[in-house]
Amino acid sequence: MTRKLSILAADDSEMNRRLLTRFITQLGHDIVLVNDGQAAVQYCQATRPDLILMDVMMPVMDGLEATRQIRSLLGEHWLPIIFLTAKADQEDVIQGLSAGGDDYLSKPIDITLLSAKINVMARIADMQLRIAQDAEQLEAYYRANEAEQELAKHVLSSLTVHAEQAATGVQEWIKPAVNFSGDVVAVERSPTGVAHIMLADSTGHGLSAAISCLPAVSAFHSMTQKGFAISAIAREINTQLHRSLPLGRFVAAILVAVDYAERIVSLWNGGLPAALLVDADGKLLRRFESQNAPLGILGNEDFDPGLAVYRWPETATLALFSDGLSEARNAQDKEFGEASMLQVLASVPAEQRMAAVRQAVAEHLDGREAHDDVSLVIIPCEQRQNSMPESAQADAAHTELADWEIRLSFGPRQLREDNCMPALLGWLHQINLNETQFGEVLLVMSELFNNALDHGVLKLSSLQKSAGEGFGQYMEERQRRLQALESGSIEIGMNYRVDAERALLRLWMKDSGEGFDFARQDMARLSDDGQQTHGRGLALVRRLCESVLFVGSGNQVEVEYALK
Known part of the structure; x- marks a missing residue:
């Protein structure tokens, strides 16, 4: 019954x-x-x-x-x-x-x-x-899933959409193949004002692919804010993803550092199509091909953090894009490809390139859906001062502080892994400099450290930058020597004192190199294109500091910065 x-x-x-x-x-x-x-x-x-x-x-x-x-x-x-x-x-x-x-x-x-x-x-x-009842359960599941999707979108948006995009002029376009995109773009400025940009493309599509990118985005922002270089950031992201992602999951990525003051772009490409740097007329200046495995595949001991470095002319545009764009196929099964990208970049002025590429891709697909997430990043490259991000440091009454001194020494391992500047940055955050003081002291510290590393420990000559392709050769040699570094050190000291009239911050830096004839040093030299190739850093230090003094053989420098 x-x-x-x-x-x-x-x-x-x-x-x-x-x-x-x-x-x-x-x-x-x-x-x-x-x-x-x-x-x-x-x-x-x-x-x-x-x-x-x-x-x-x-x-x-x-x-x-x-x-x-x-x-x-x-x-x-x-x-x-x-x-x-x-x-x-x-x-x-x-x-x-x-x-x-x-x-x-x-x-x-x-x-x-x-x-x-x-x-x-x-x-x-x-x-x-x-x-x-099943329909009610499905409806309840659908509503809960929608709520979770909205939460995930909010979290992803808060991590990837950043105010620094407006400050740097970086433009992005992401067209997901499904509800969520496995492609993400992150933009952040370092404490010295260098723009860091990352385009990451995770395996697969949808929410699972987007989640795979979260550790990369989080590490990118936090490490950039702490002063780490692109190479160190790439290594750390790779370590995190290698540890957290399951077998078969990885993140192809391009990480870029744009130094506007020096007109230098430094780039790490792991598994994405070649980044394209074009001049004002759209002529190809440099292809930055992938030289590395995607992030998360190799262990730390096998990971190569080496960067491709290029000094652009007066103005240029860097285009980054995922394989979802380059491999987008039309009704005739033809890929959009790099040739089409270059053709579009050369067809319009720099400010119209993002819109022109988007239109070209839409015409190529002609209403068809792309089989993969499509992403494009347009980075304007022009010479200007590196504008530093807003500092969270509050104004401080330095006259109330007692005198203090800090000393630190970096050996080969710390120098190779590029962990020194974040440690120095940590010092500055502890002494309550106001925003102007923080930026100026950081610039002084960066210039002196880079001089000590390049010319003292690594024994590189600035004269290499002067001729034709000299700058690129200089950077390649720098990376080679740094990766092979087994000995050498940089000692840094900082002290603070207050006299009757003012407060002074004294910084000294000593490297293990042989020094130089600082009395006869030619402080500025021009390259073939009329640009000053070296000496600008020390000139900036002299302008910002009360005094600059080389001692010994020239391998130690002491500066005093007045805290007005």
Whole structure:
């Protein structure tokens, strides 16, 4: 027997109601009796039975009209209705089914047939109930999933959309293949004002791909703010992803540092299409091809943090894009490709290049959907001062501080892994410099440290930068010597003192190199294109500091900065 049902019987005949009560009770179900169709409608307004046995011919409201109103009342909820009537010709059956009935049973009623029809309707009702419950569960799951998707979008947006994009002029375009993009763009400025940009493309599509990029984005922002170089950031992201991502998951990425003051772009490419640097006319200056495996594949011992470095001319544009863009196929199965990208970049002025590429890709696809996430980053490269991000440091009353001194020494490992400047930056954050002082002292410290490393420890000559391709050769040699460094050190000291008139911050730096003839040093030299190739850093230090003094063989420099 099926489960016990609540059955509503509508019939104007007292004898029929008695027979139905006896039959239904014998079948083990509960029965509710009404005399007409209107009473059946009113009962369904208050209570929902499991099944209705409906007479056709009744006073006040017949069974056909009652069935129509009950169907309208219940909406999408299905309730089985069986008509009971002495009229059983084809026209009557069709009329009853059209009114909303599910079956017909002729009078006099056969209890065996009635039992079978009730069992059939009960099974159908149970299936309908399960379907409705499943639909409710799916709807609840859909609503919960939508809420989770919105939360994920908010988190991803807060990590990837950054105010530094406006300050640097970087433009981005991301077109996801599904709801979420596995491509992300992050922009941040270092404490010295160098712009850092990352385009990352995670394996797969959707939310899982976007989540895979989160450790990369988080490390990129935090390490840039702490003063780490692009090479150190790439290494740390690779370590985190190698540890956290499952086998077969990785993140192809390009990390870029743009030094506007020096007109230098430094780039690490792991698994993405070649980044393209073009001049004002769109002529290709440099292709930065992928020289590395995507992030997360190799262990730390096998990871290569080496950068490609290039000094651009007066003005240039750097284009980064994912393989979803370069491999976007049209109706003829032709890829968009690098050649099309270069053609578009050369066809319009620099400020129109983002819009022109987007339009070209749309025309290439001609309404078709790309099979992969599409992303494009346009980076304007022009010579200007590196504008530093706003400092969180508050103005401080230095005259209230006691005198203090700090000393620190960096050996080969710290120099190779490029972890020195973040440590020095940590010092500055501890002494409550105001925003102007923080920026100027950081510039002084950076210039002196880079001079000590390049010319003292690594024994590089600035004269290498002067001729033709000299700058590129200089940077390649610098990386080679730095990676092979097994000995050498830089010692740094800083002290603070207050006299009767002013507060002074004294910084000294000593390297393990042989020094130089600082008395005869030519402080400035021009390259073939008329640009000053070296000496500008020391000139800046002299302008910002009260005094600059070389001692010993020239491998130690002492400066004093006045805290006005």
